Structures are given as C-alpha cells and as structure tokens.
Amino acid sequence: MRKFSLFAIVFFFLLTNSHSQPIPRTSDENLSKVDKLYYTCKIWGFLKYYHPLVSKGSYEWDEKIQKIISQTAGYQTHEAFSEYIARWIYYMGQIKPCNTCNQRNSNEVFLENFDLSWTQDRRFTEKFRSTFKNIEKNRFQGDHHYIEKGKIGEFIPKNEQQHFDLNWKDENQRLIPLFRFWNYVEYFYPYKYLTEQSWDDVLKEMISKFLEVNTKVEFHLAMLELVVKIDDSHAGLMTTVLEGMPYYNYLPARFDIIENQAVITEIIDAAKSRQADLQLGDVITKINGKPVMQVHNANKRYIWGSNEAIKDRSIYHTLFMGMQAPVDVTLERDGSTKMASLSLYKYSDISYSKASQKEKWTTYGDSIGYVNMGEISSGDVAPMMSELSDKTVIIFDVRNSPKGTYRAVSKYLNPSDTTFAIYTKPDFTYPGKFVWEGKAKCGSNNPDYFKGMIILLVDENTQSHAEFTCMSLQTAPNVVVVGSQTAGTNGKVSKFPIITSQYTAMSGTGVYYPNRSAVQRVGITPDVYVEQTMQGIKEKRDEILEKAIEISKEKIAEEIAEAKAALEKALMDSMMRLDSLRLDSLQMNAIPIDTLRLDTLRIDTLKVDNIEKDQ
Structure with missing residues (x-):
C-alpha cells in the first residue's frame, strides 16, 4: 500500500509539473501536417500579441500566416521546423529591451488560463526556445494595434482584415478565421480553463475538420462548431451563409426537453399548429425514423451553451436544422401514437400570438x-x-x-x-x-x-x-x-x-x-x-x-405557530401573576392593569387562530 501511495504521489508531481518543465524528447520526431499547422497557429498568435514589431502593426499579419504555412510545408521534424521559425523571426528585426515588463501588477494575478510552456518544448531547438523567451520578457507594451480595451476591461479585436473576398476553397485562407478565433480565446477568454475540452485539443481537432471542408456551408458549420467549443451561452455564430439558406427550420409550436423527451410546451402559431394537428403536451418521439434525442445529441456540436440545460433549451431552434420539408414525425398523445408529415417554416414566417400583459x-x-x-x-x-x-x-x-x-x-x-x-x-x-x-x-x-x-x-x-x-x-x-x-x-x-x-x-x-x-x-x-x-x-x-x-405557506404556518406559542406563554405568565395579586379595599373599584393585558392577549390569540384557519 505504501509503495502504491508513493507511486501515486510521484506520478501526480510529474503530471502537475509537466506544463512548467516539459519532458525532454528526441528532436527528430516527424511532424504531421496537422502538427505543423497546430504550432503555426500558436506561433502566429503569440507573435501577434507579444512581438513589439507585430503588435504595433508593422506587418500584414494575415498574409504572413499564409506564407509561413507554405514555406514550412517541407519541414518534417521539430528541429527543422523550429530552426526555420527562429531564423524567420530573427530577420523580422531586433527586439529592444523592455524597461517596464518586469514591473509587478498592482492587482492579484489570475493564472488559470496562462500557458506558454509550449514555447519551451525541448523538441524545438535551443535557438527557438531562447527566441520566444526573449520575446516574452521584452513583449510589447502600449497602444496595441490589434487590441482594444472595452468599457469595463473586456477584449475587443481591432484592425483585423475583414476578408470580404476570402476564398474558402483555398486551404490556407480558410484557416485564417480558425487561427484568429482560436487565439482570441487562448489569450483573452476568461473562462478558457473551464471548457469541456482542452483548448489545445480543440485546435488539433478543428484543423483536421477545416482541412476536410468541401462546401461553403461546411466551412461555416466548421466555424460554428469551433465557437460552440468555448462552452459559453454568450457565444454563437451569426453567418449570412447559414441564415440565408433553409438551414434553420421550425415547427409552428415550441417544444422543450421535459423528462428527457421533446414535449410541445407552447402553441406559437395557432393557425399553422391547428393545420398540423399539434397540441400542447404532444411528445415528438421520432423524426424521419430516428429517435428525437439521437438527432438532438448529434446536433449538439452546433448548439452553443455553457451547460447541458442550455443546449436542451435550444432544441426548438436546432432539431430540424438542415432538414428538407416535409419531415416525417412520430407523435405520442395520451398514450396513442400517430405519424404525421409536417411542414417546416422559417422563423420569420411564423405568426406569433401577441403575448398577454404580465403583472409587474x-x-x-x-x-x-x-x-x-x-x-x-x-x-x-x-x-x-x-x-x-x-x-x-x-x-x-x-x-x-x-x-x-x-x-x-x-x-x-x-x-x-x-x-x-x-x-x-x-x-x-x-x-x-x-x-x-x-x-x-x-x-x-x-x-x-x-x-x-x-x-x-x-x-x-x-x-x-x-x-x-x-x-x-x-x-x-x-x-x-x-x-x-x-x-x-x-x-x-x-x-x-x-x-x-x-x-x-x-x-x-x-x-x-x-x-x-x-x-x-x-x-x-x-x-x-x-x-x-x-x-x-x-x-x-x-x-x-x-x-x-x-x-411560503409552510413559512407562514411556522411563524403563526411560533406567534401562537409566544402568546399562549404570555397568557399563562399573566394569569399566574394575576393569581398572585393581593387586592385590598382601596383597589376594589379599579381595573387591574394585568386584567387589561389579559383581555388583550385573549383577543390576539383569537386573531392568530383565525389567521391560521385562513391559511
């Protein structure tokens, strides 16, 4: 048992220190295409936000990334790849010493999202590692060309090329929005450390998917899937390509996940719902022969949200995405099953009943x-x-x-x-x-x-x-x-x-x-x-x-019981004091004070009893 505990402690130590002290590996390990693009994305983002010449806008940085991708295609090892990158950075220009970079921030630092350990990976050359460490130590300070500070300190990108003519068919060009957004999150998303999937693993996975894109719609769906992976209900992707196509389709009645089933919870367009014979409480069990939850789970990669409750909340907006109408739907109603061929509508084509005025x-x-x-x-x-x-x-x-x-x-x-x-x-x-x-x-x-x-x-x-x-x-x-x-x-x-x-x-x-x-x-x-x-x-x-x-009623009943108990105790105390009074002939015609208090307590007790009955 002690041997096992010692092993566990040593293993935990190695695991938790693996980021700050990379484990040495051989430098001649072959790099795949995805590996090179993975490192290229990270290098491009680091230089964009750290290198003084890049950060002040001296280069057309989106054009540089495409050249790097092309020029490193022939390098097959970490050593050769990193040697080229270090040489390329050297010819960008000399970095001047930063006199303010070592000043301590007056606020306490939050480091859960911070990780530059990859720049010191020992599979890269010493020149590469020292170059990146030098840039980190002498990083850009001042008015950043690519960063705007929002009103309360949030990140807002600026001076980015909009790529009106971006050619999604060009492999290198369609990687630009992937690399751009990935680095936004890498450096400026406060909850990166909370994402379900490691952000590095997301990059590797999505590079492969972007390389496999065959259509314009697939390109935009790949971008949507990337955004969804930050697990943030504030996120999402508004794209004219998907919105301009019959990609988001709707029934005229809203449905939600209730008891792990898709249940119609609101009749939105009464006329269209009547025509489709949709009723409140109907359960949608299958779509085109597939179980509803199977379809929903398959669509979750395109549903943005911080947790499963939010992804389930969005089922109305995503269940029929990409489907062609009519769709074959299986419904359950009061224990009976029925099949229906239903029309789907654009969101703008559904007539919403005017909501009744809610009480403030x-x-x-x-x-x-x-x-x-x-x-x-x-x-x-x-x-x-x-x-x-x-x-x-x-x-x-x-x-x-x-x-x-x-x-x-x-x-x-x-x-x-x-x-x-x-x-x-x-x-x-x-x-x-x-x-x-x-x-x-x-x-x-x-x-x-x-x-x-x-x-x-x-x-x-x-x-x-x-x-x-x-x-x-x-x-x-x-x-x-x-x-x-x-x-x-x-x-x-x-x-x-x-x-x-x-x-x-x-x-x-x-x-x-x-x-x-x-x-x-x-x-x-x-x-x-x-x-x-x-x-x-x-x-x-x-x-x-x-x-x-x-x-609330339980609380009221509890307070009534406590008040009643207090009144009864006060009544008993008053009666005991009344019994102990010694009245003399001088007080026979006067009304004792405690008698008045006793009458008041009896009246209060009756009031409490009546309130209790009302509740």
Whole structure:
C-alpha cells in the first residue's frame, strides 16, 4: 500500500509539473501536417500579441500566416521546423529591451488560463526556445494595434482584415478565421480553463475538420462548431451563409426537453399548429425514423451553451436544422401514437400570438408577494416595496431578463451594503494572464430592511444579467432559491466579427462570488430543485411557482405557530401573576392593569387562530 501511495504521489508531481518543465524528447520526431499547422497557429498568435514589431502593426499579419504555412510545408521534424521559425523571426528585426515588463501588477494575478510552456518544448531547438523567451520578457507594451480595451476591461479585436473576398476553397485562407478565433480565446477568454475540452485539443481537432471542408456551408458549420467549443451561452455564430439558406427550420409550436423527451410546451402559431394537428403536451418521439434525442445529441456540436440545460433549451431552434420539408414525425398523445408529415417554416414566417400583459407584481393572499423581475423598472421599485413590505414572503421571479433593478431592490432587502461579485479581466500587458480587478456591491445601511423570507425562482432562462441579479439578491438574509439549473453564463459580453461574413461574441470578463467560486457553466445553484413535468405542461401549471407558494405557506404556518406559542406563554405568565395579586379595599373599584393585558392577549390569540384557519 505504501509503495502504491508513493507511486501515486510521484506520478501526480510529474503530471502537475509537466506544463512548467516539459519532458525532454528526441528532436527528430516527424511532424504531421496537422502538427505543423497546430504550432503555426500558436506561433502566429503569440507573435501577434507579444512581438513589439507585430503588435504595433508593422506587418500584414494575415498574409504572413499564409506564407509561413507554405514555406514550412517541407519541414518534417521539430528541429527543422523550429530552426526555420527562429531564423524567420530573427530577420523580422531586433527586439529592444523592455524597461517596464518586469514591473509587478498592482492587482492579484489570475493564472488559470496562462500557458506558454509550449514555447519551451525541448523538441524545438535551443535557438527557438531562447527566441520566444526573449520575446516574452521584452513583449510589447502600449497602444496595441490589434487590441482594444472595452468599457469595463473586456477584449475587443481591432484592425483585423475583414476578408470580404476570402476564398474558402483555398486551404490556407480558410484557416485564417480558425487561427484568429482560436487565439482570441487562448489569450483573452476568461473562462478558457473551464471548457469541456482542452483548448489545445480543440485546435488539433478543428484543423483536421477545416482541412476536410468541401462546401461553403461546411466551412461555416466548421466555424460554428469551433465557437460552440468555448462552452459559453454568450457565444454563437451569426453567418449570412447559414441564415440565408433553409438551414434553420421550425415547427409552428415550441417544444422543450421535459423528462428527457421533446414535449410541445407552447402553441406559437395557432393557425399553422391547428393545420398540423399539434397540441400542447404532444411528445415528438421520432423524426424521419430516428429517435428525437439521437438527432438532438448529434446536433449538439452546433448548439452553443455553457451547460447541458442550455443546449436542451435550444432544441426548438436546432432539431430540424438542415432538414428538407416535409419531415416525417412520430407523435405520442395520451398514450396513442400517430405519424404525421409536417411542414417546416422559417422563423420569420411564423405568426406569433401577441403575448398577454404580465403583472409587474401581485399578491397571493395576505402574506405572499410576487415580483416579476423581467417587468419592473427602477421607477417601480419604491411603490412595489411599499405595497409588499408587510408580507411574510416575497417571491422574485428571475426566469426572465431583468431591467437592471437589482441595486434598487437590494436597498430594501439588505441591512447594509455588501459585495456580491468580483471580477477577472485580461491583462493586456501580458496576454493570457488575467487580474482580479473590481467588485460589485448592493444594498445600503437600512435598519428597516425587509425581514421576511425571500424566494428566487430560476430555470434555464435565467441567464447572464439575470444570474448577476440573483447573485445580488442572494446577499439578503433568509433567501431560498427554487427551480432548476440556470444558464451558467456571466460577464461583460464582447462582440466582434471574425471575418465579414461571420459575427460572434463571448464573455469578456470573469464574474465570481466573493469566495471566488464561479457561476460560469455551473449557474445559480437551487436550494430546492424543481423542474416542469409533462403533466404540468398539459395542465398549464407553473410548477416552480407552485413550489415557491408551498414553501411560503409552510413559512407562514411556522411563524403563526411560533406567534401562537409566544402568546399562549404570555397568557399563562399573566394569569399566574394575576393569581398572585393581593387586592385590598382601596383597589376594589379599579381595573387591574394585568386584567387589561389579559383581555388583550385573549383577543390576539383569537386573531392568530383565525389567521391560521385562513391559511
């Protein structure tokens, strides 16, 4: 047992130190085409953001990458490849010493995303390794030609060629958007360390797929698959090629994953749904003979999202992608199975029923308040809290898109101001590194804060600012979160084109709880987990809200029981004191004070009994 433990410790040490001290290997190992492109992408990105001459815009860098790809095609070993690269960098020009590069950042550094160990791979020549180490030590400082700092510190690319005439048939040209986006993520995506697949492995996999592209649609789908791999619900790919084709197709009724089945949850276009004989609660089991979940799982490589809940949320938008209408669909309804040949529609061709006006806030009985955070604005908060401040429970529904009211609301819920989130932001002086910088606060000193129970309602629609709002409201005393997994997407959104026909986005800053636990991918964790059921869908019930009301009634009953017990104890104490009183003739015509108190307590007890019956 001791031998095994010692082996495990040694193995763990070697494994965890493998990044900082690469294991020496023979330098004559053959390089495949994918290997050379993999290193070329990393070298191109490193020089773009680190080399002083490249970073100030002295070269047409996209043209350089195509020349490197062509000129290194004949090199078959790490030694020969790295020797050429080191010589090529030498002829780019001398790098001057950097006098500020060694200055310590005043903020604490976040290193989870940082890894330049590949530049010191011992399969490369000593000249290559020393060249890259020298560039790192004397990296560019100042106004970067390719980097724009956003309003709160997020990365925004600038001065990129848009490639209006990019020839996707040219292998080297179609690698440009792959290399470009991969390096955006490598150096400036705050959650790179949380991706499901190693970002290096993503590069190797996607190079192979980009090399195998045969059509324009395949080229854009490969780019979409790359973007999806950052596991970020803020991401996605808007491309005129896919949007201009019958690639995204829809039924006139929305369906969602309920109990691991595709269940129709909303009739969107009543006329078209009637024509197709689609009803609420119908279960789609097969499409063109294939099980629905098999089709959905195959499409997941094209569905952006931070977690599985979000990918399942998107099934309505992706289940029929690329299919030609009509499609053969198998439906289950009330235990019976039926086959149907259904038409598919473009999103713009579906007539949406006008949504009914939702209440901003309301009450359930005398003791429960309800607030729709997606409807209230800052001007509503004061009158809303004035009406709800005497309630035992307030339910805040955050299954929507709040309008920036968390600060205004928190002033009524918190006894004092408090920090609810902290940030990581890119360190543009040292690309790949991030710093802990800034915090978000809510609440204010308020002795009259709301002292009842607060319930937050969440589900997969609670995303980004809604999750940020939840983080704020969670700082109040006595908060319970009810619902299912949220989107797990947080941070300032950075939006930008990759090339002119491909537009994307990603989370540009990292957002964490004050204890540094991440919301990204995980989401807001419910205290009481509740999901919609098929039965609930058929009956048009909001089961998450129902659970919140059930918890509220339990809380009210508990407080009533406590109040009743306190009153009964006070009554018994008063009766005991009354028995001990000695009345003399001078007090016979006066009403004892404790008799008045006794009558009051009896009246209060009757009131508590009546309230309990009402509940």
